[in-house]
Amino acid sequence: MSVTKKFLYVNRRAPYGTIYAWESLEVVLIGAAFEQDVALAFVDDGVYQLAKGQDTKGIGMKNFSPTYSALGDYDINKIYVEKESLEARGLTLEDLQHLVWEDEDEDWAEKDSIQVVTSAELADLMEQQDVVLSF
Amino acid sequence: MAIEIDGKTIETDEEGYLVTLSDWDENIALELAKSENLEMDDARWEVVNFLREYYDEYQIAPAVRVLTKAIGKKLGKDKGNSKYLYELFPYGPGKQACKIAGLPKPTGCI
Amino acid sequence: MSMLHTVNKSPFEKDSMNSCLRLSADGSSILLIEDGVFAAQEGTVVSDSVKEAMKSKKVYALQEDINARGVQGKVMDGIELVDYAGFVKLVTEHDKVQSWV
Numbered sequence: 001m002s003v004t005k006k007f008l009y010v011n012r013r014a015p016y017g018t019i020y021a022w023e024s025l026e027v028v029l030i031g032a033a034f035e036q037d038v039a040l041a042f043v044d045d046g047v048y049q050l051a052k053g054q055d056t057k058g059i060g061m062k063n064f065s066p067t068y069s070a071l072g073d074y075d076i077n078k079i080y081v082e083k084e085s086l087e088a089r090g091l092t093l094e095d096l097q098h099l100v101w102e103d104e105d106e107d108w109a110e111k112d113s114i115q116v117v118t119s120a121e122l123a124d125l126m127e128q129q130d131v132v133l134s135f
Numbered sequence: 136m137a138i139e140i141d142g143k144t145i146e147t148d149e150e151g152y153l154v155t156l157s158d159w160d161e162n163i164a165l166e167l168a169k170s171e172n173l174e175m176d177d178a179r180w181e182v183v184n185f186l187r188e189y190y191d192e193y194q195i196a197p198a199v200r201v202l203t204k205a206i207g208k209k210l211g212k213d214k215g216n217s218k219y220l221y222e223l224f225p226y227g228p229g230k231q232a233c234k235i236a237g238l239p240k241p242t243g244c245i
Numbered sequence: 246m247s248m249l250h251t252v253n254k255s256p257f258e259k260d261s262m263n264s265c266l267r268l269s270a271d272g273s274s275i276l277l278i279e280d281g282v283f284a285a286q287e288g289t290v291v292s293d294s295v296k297e298a299m300k301s302k303k304v305y306a307l308q309e310d311i312n313a314r315g316v317q318g319k320v321m322d323g324i325e326l327v328d329y330a331g332f333v334k335l336v337t338e339h340d341k342v343q344s345w346v
Contacts, residue, residue: 014255016313017280029242033198045255045280051315058309058328062194065315070193073201088257090288090319108208 005130006037011046013135015064016056021049022064024135029067032074039078039129040071041122043085046135050081050096050114065097072101072113079113082122140166152234156190159237167235171226179223179232181210186236196241199229248273249339252281253346256291261345266294269343271301276327276335278307282314287321299323307332 013020056063099113146154207215224231229241256262285306
């Protein structure tokens with residue numbers, strides 16, 4: 001039996017301007033094969049990764065925002081967004097994509113994946129992890 | 136690398152995956168299947184079409200585990216299991232079905 | 246004819262925008278591109294300083310970069326959106342271009 005560890009991916013960069021957001025998403029998807037306890041945190045400009053209505057046709061880059069909707073299929077259903085980061089950017093939960101996962105134990109009931117948390121709550125969550133990966 | 140079809144040259148990477156997603160059509164799928172020594176029947180088309188729809192929605196080729204679960208949900212448990220999928224695509228549904236569907240190699244597929 | 250400043254870094258992550266606002270002359274133009282377009286958004290912690298600058302400077306933002314980041318509809322009044330052709334036109338209309346990277 002392998003030991004399940006708690007992994008938290010911390011995303012702090014906006015998409016497209018740099019490669020961090022996409023790299024993180026790829027590592028998350030690859031890492032999901034190892035069936036660990038995975039959570040994602042979006043802080044600072046990282047909150048823009050989840051913004052609704054991204055349209056990259058004009059900049060000739062792949063729009064990878066639809067891929068966040070597949071995270072539920074990968075059993076990743078703990079997605080934390082820092083409240084303070086949203087507020088500093090004039091954003092609310094309404095400005096983000098609605099991400100859900102399906103609970104197999106409750107007849108595939110759809111449940112929200114995103115939780116808006118305060119800085120203090122996120123600090124506590126970070127303390128509880130075995131591994132924290134920063135992007 | 137490249138494949139020739141109807142007098143056109145379609146670019147592929149060194150493992151035979153299409154370089155440009157939009158190059159894909161059903162004739163190219165048949166050609167790609169031939170290179171995998173697979174005959175395209177209804178069951179294989181069903182998986183290939185499922186993958187294309189998945190990519191269209193999520194912009195990724197799913198991991199095998201995710202594909203299996205998603206097929207089970209959409210097409211039934213008798214199809215959503217690795218035995219069924221590996222019988223159709225003996226070298227792996229991720230590798231072979233994604234290639235025939237014109238998708239990139241699944242993220243994390245080694 | 247004056248100076249065109251371009252800013253391509255997020256105002257929340259780097260000082261580029263702040264420095265640009267501090268060191269650009271009245272009457273000059275500022276074009277926000279790439280992650281710099283977040284400075285064009287209404288209701289953020291930097292909106293007030295951008296509004297203040299707009300009293301004496303003209304601020305533009307690249308539409309394509311706004312769209313990519315999903316912040317269309319959040320751009321503050323007074324900021325003019327330009328496309329790539331507009332970007333080129335701005336460059337030709339100004340004496341010099343300074344990039345705040």
